[in-house]
Amino acid sequence: MMRSGFKAEVWRCLAVVAACALIGLFCGRTAVGIALGCAGYLLWLFTRIYQLEKWINLTRRNGTPQQDLPGLWADVSYDIQRLINRHDKEKARLQGIVQRVQEMTAALTDAVILVDRKGNMEWWNQAAERLFGFRKVDAGHKLTNVIRHPNFVQYFEQKIYASPLQISLWQTDQHLEFQIHTYGEGARVIIARDITRLIKLEQIRKDFVANVSHELRTPLTVIRGYLETLAESPQLPVAWQKIVQQMEQQTQRITLLSNDLITLAKLETDQKEAPKAIAVAPLIDSIMADAKAVSGGHHELRSQGDEDLALLGSERELRSAISNLVVNAINYSPNGGLIEVIYGRDKDGAAITVRDQGIGIDPKHIPRLTERFYRVDPSRSVASGGTGLGLAIVKHVLLRHNAELVITSKLGKGSEFSCRFPASTVTYTPFSDA
Numbered sequence: 001m002m003r004s005g006f007k008a009e010v011w012r013c014l015a016v017v018a019a020c021a022l023i024g025l026f027c028g029r030t031a032v033g034i035a036l037g038c039a040g041y042l043l044w045l046f047t048r049i050y051q052l053e054k055w056i057n058l059t060r061r062n063g064t065p066q067q068d069l070p071g072l073w074a075d076v077s078y079d080i081q082r083l084i085n086r087h088d089k090e091k092a093r094l095q096g097i098v099q100r101v102q103e104m105t106a107a108l109t110d111a112v113i114l115v116d117r118k119g120n121m122e123w124w125n126q127a128a129e130r131l132f133g134f135r136k137v138d139a140g141h142k143l144t145n146v147i148r149h150p151n152f153v154q155y156f157e158q159k160i161y162a163s164p165l166q167i168s169l170w171q172t173d174q175h176l177e178f179q180i181h182t183y184g185e186g187a188r189v190i191i192a193r194d195i196t197r198l199i200k201l202e203q204i205r206k207d208f209v210a211n212v213s214h215e216l217r218t219p220l221t222v223i224r225g226y227l228e229t230l231a232e233s234p235q236l237p238v239a240w241q242k243i244v245q246q247m248e249q250q251t252q253r254i255t256l257l258s259n260d261l262i263t264l265a266k267l268e269t270d271q272k273e274a275p276k277a278i279a280v281a282p283l284i285d286s287i288m289a290d291a292k293a294v295s296g297g298h299h300e301l302r303s304q305g306d307e308d309l310a311l312l313g314s315e316r317e318l319r320s321a322i323s324n325l326v327v328n329a330i331n332y333s334p335n336g337g338l339i340e341v342i343y344g345r346d347k348d349g350a351a352i353t354v355r356d357q358g359i360g361i362d363p364k365h366i367p368r369l370t371e372r373f374y375r376v377d378p379s380r381s382v383a384s385g386g387t388g389l390g391l392a393i394v395k396h397v398l399l400r401h402n403a404e405l406v407i408t409s410k411l412g413k414g415s416e417f418s419c420r421f422p423a424s425t426v427t428y429t430p431f432s433d434a
């Protein structure tokens with residue numbers, strides 16, 4: 001629908017042109033009259049446009065409309081005013097959001113840093129200033145020029161942020177955790193946390209467990225010694241024989257448990273030994289010889305693989321991991337079951353796989369098997385002499401060798417525990433020609 005101001009303007013234009021045309025007609029110059037009418041109206045139009053332009057400028061400067069314009073120009077100025085009001089409201093709303101986000105990020109104890117797709121710093125919160133000492137002049141600079149820790153630079157550049165990065169700063173005895181997320185077109189948000197307290201608490205926990213287990217060793221040795229003597233004593237009344245035997249078994253369990261706890265604590269806290277080339281074939285042969293004793297001849301034990309395969313790492317740790325897997329295979333296989341250890345190179349590096357045809361594991365348990373004290377069937381595990389820490393030890397050993405444990409199993413059919421070593425850990429025995 002045509003608005004009244006616009007209609008009036010059309011009529012005004014027609015009236016002016018018609019009047020001039022009439023005057024022109026009386027003077028015998030109709031065309032000149034129309035031309036003059038159009039020119040006059042155009043002049044009047046320019047004056048109004050000039051006024052409107054002045055009005056917009058004044059309104060923009062002062063925030064409120066300055067004067068009322070006539071006719072069509074009142075409509076136009078009204079529309080413009082409405083647009084300005086809407087824009088102001090939107091601006092105020094967005095400013096409110098920005099303000100709230102700034103207040104929220106300022107209240108965060110985690111450092112938040114935004115970088116553009118080139119890795120230049122765009123914005124950061126106060127926690128980032130406190131943690132890294134950023135200054136205003138750092139804006140626009142590459143983040144990796146300001147946080148130069150080599151591990152951080154590598155993590156930041158490689159652009160794979162599936163898991164967080166932990167860094168220890170020995171100068172300040174601080175531990176930091178970085179998590180990076182990408183957003184928009186390649187921009188990144190970096191969240192950094194000071195996890196020094198957490199790491200220290202974790203250390204206290206590990207030391208405590210290791211110390212308790214260590215302190216238990218001497219009293220346990222004494223108790224076991226006395227129990228052995230008692231058990232062998234001919235004066236022991238028959239009624240006591242079963243009790244002493246059970247006491248011996250339980251002390252044996254506590255000893256195994258404390259040994260496993262000490263092993264785990266060492267794996268978690270001890271510095272890695274300088275890696276040595278460990279020939280895999282003789283290591284497996286010796287583990288299989290021990291396993292025969294554990295099985296007591298009740299299982300068929302086989303091993304085969306690359307004779308010249310060697311791995312860089314710690315022989316003591318690898319022996320402990322593979323032994324745990326083989327002993328588990330024995331414990332969870334019925335008599336007569338076949339247990340195989342297969343080792344060799346593959347396209348990713350190398351693998352040592354322990355395969356059995358035992359009771360198998362329901363797939364729903366597999367993701368949790370390497371947790372401490374996680375057991376599929378607690379009564380069976382205890383009966384087999386398991387401590388519930390075997391696979392946790394395997395996982396830690398493999399972590400220290402940059403390797404991973406892949407478990408596949410079918411309930412009632414058997415299981416396969418495969419230790420996958422990266423190519424960087426794989427080497428040849430000193431005696432091979434390769």
Ligand code: ADP
Nearest residue numbers: 328329332375376377381386387388389390391
């Ligand atoms: P445990 O000392 O109880 O054997 P582990 O950490 O070695 O503890 O193993 C955790 C659990 O995983 C075991 O309790 C058992 O239920 C299951 N498991 C481990 N190895 C096997 C296997 N070869 N076959 C079937 N189940 C297994």
